[in-house]
Amino acid sequence: MPLDTGAFADKADAGHGAPAARPKIVLDPNMPIGAALRTARQTLGLSLLEISESTRVRERHLTAIEAGQIDQLPSRPFTIGYVRAYAKTLGLDADATAARYRAEFPSPDDELHTPVGVQHNKPARSKLWMALGGVAVIAIVGWNVAVHVMDRPAPPALAVASAHAMAVAHANSVQNNGPFTVDTPLPAPPEATAPAPYVTPTANTAGAAATVSTNASEPPRPFVAQGTIYGATAGAASPLIIQAEKSISLEIRGPGGVVYFARQLAAGEAYRVPALPGLTAQVSNPADAELYVGGLSKGPFTQDQMPLNIGG
Numbered sequence: 001m002p003l004d005t006g007a008f009a010d011k012a013d014a015g016h017g018a019p020a021a022r023p024k025i026v027l028d029p030n031m032p033i034g035a036a037l038r039t040a041r042q043t044l045g046l047s048l049l050e051i052s053e054s055t056r057v058r059e060r061h062l063t064a065i066e067a068g069q070i071d072q073l074p075s076r077p078f079t080i081g082y083v084r085a086y087a088k089t090l091g092l093d094a095d096a097t098a099a100r101y102r103a104e105f106p107s108p109d110d111e112l113h114t115p116v117g118v119q120h121n122k123p124a125r126s127k128l129w130m131a132l133g134g135v136a137v138i139a140i141v142g143w144n145v146a147v148h149v150m151d152r153p154a155p156p157a158l159a160v161a162s163a164h165a166m167a168v169a170h171a172n173s174v175q176n177n178g179p180f181t182v183d184t185p186l187p188a189p190p191e192a193t194a195p196a197p198y199v200t201p202t203a204n205t206a207g208a209a210a211t212v213s214t215n216a217s218e219p220p221r222p223f224v225a226q227g228t229i230y231g232a233t234a235g236a237a238s239p240l241i242i243q244a245e246k247s248i249s250l251e252i253r254g255p256g257g258v259v260y261f262a263r264q265l266a267a268g269e270a271y272r273v274p275a276l277p278g279l280t281a282q283v284s285n286p287a288d289a290e291l292y293v294g295g296l297s298k299g300p301f302t303q304d305q306m307p308l309n310i311g312g
Contacts (some may be wrong), residue, residue, distance in 0.1 A: 027092065033083075033101050038066040040090050055085040062086065068105075076107050220296035226268030231261060232275070238310040239294045240273035242281060246288040252308075253280045279308040 025043055027036040041051060052059045061082055064072035073079045080098050087097035223241055231237065242250060244265035252261040252271070255278040261271060273279065283289040286301035 025090065025092070027097065027100070032068055033097070033104050034066040034068040037083075037086055037090070037097075040092070044090060046090075051086060051089055054089050055082070057082045057085060070105055220298070223270075223292040223295045223297070225270065227266060227270070229270045229272055230263065230265075231270075231272035233272075236274055237272045238275040238308075240308055240310065241270050241292040241295075242273065242283075243270040243290050243292060244268065244288060245290055245300070246285070248288050249284040250289065251282045253282070254278055273308055273310070275310050277310060279310065281306060281308050 025040045027033070027040060029036075031039065041048075048059045048062050051057070051062055055062075061073060064070070065079070065082060065086065070079070073082075080101065083101045084094040084098045088094045223243065226243070229241075244250070244267055246267050247264065249264050250261065250271055251259065252273070254260055254276060260274065260276070260279065263271075265271065273281075281289075281301075282305040283301055284304070286304050289301045291298045291301065
């Protein structure tokens with residue numbers, strides 16, 4: 001609804017019928033905007049009720065504008081509209097009055113309406129470009145460091161571990177039916193050094209030597225196949241058989257660290273040891289690996305790594 005700004009007709013000169021000219025008013029620059037509006041209204045002899053009826057603005061809001069009580073006023077856009085209507089009713093420049101009110105009562109919301117491209121927006125774009133440049137520099141430095149690290153030769157320990165893994169993979173890729181042939185024997189890792197063999201009193205005539213636990217009060221238990229039997233064929237095998245009571249990992253090495261067998265045995269699976277000298281067995285859990293010599297049990301392993309000496 002357009003504001004009614006013509007409610008105040010010029011008062012007629014008493015005794016004459018001619019209208020009297022309304023005095024031209026100017027807001028006092030040395031007073032707050034609210035007090036200056038009140039002074040201008042009083043100079044024109046107008047009451048707040050008359051201003052309210054003309055502007056359709058409540059008297060309590062007009063009083064708050066004159067007193068500078070912004071906490072008693074509605075939202076910022078409504079308040080600016082009230083000031084413009086008040087100034088227009090008094091015959092003032094509405095735009096200039098509203099601008100002066102914004103200057104005396106600044107609000108952060110006014111910055112949201114600043115046109116894009118003004119001078120104070122340029123530093124923000126400069127900071128953005130600086131940030132992008134910093135990210136690019138960090139990315140280049142990180143790439144150079146990564147390339148330098150990848151080009152660095154592997155430490156000796158890593159090279160030995162890699163060679164060991166390749167030997168195990170090669171052993172698993174060949175059928176376990178006898179001695180294995182590898183291109184070049186690999187040196188044994190430090191942890192694969194075989195201890196001195198210990199010959200037990202129960203060693204059989206074939207010359208097998210192993211450190212196993214036996215119980216003299218019980219008769220030897222015969223070997224019973226309970227799963228797959230890996231290793232050498234009957235013609236090329238020694239009298240030694242290693243059977244898993246529970247799931248274990250078994251690795252058979254020869255002189256120089258050559259891997260002859262490496263596999264995870266399930267419960268009941270066995271490995272028939274080939275008739276080769278200088279073999280060493282290593283198991284993950286000695287108590288779950290049982291050694292059979294000539295088809296009879298010699299008890300479980302007592303250590304996770306031990307030699308298997310096969311006589312001729």
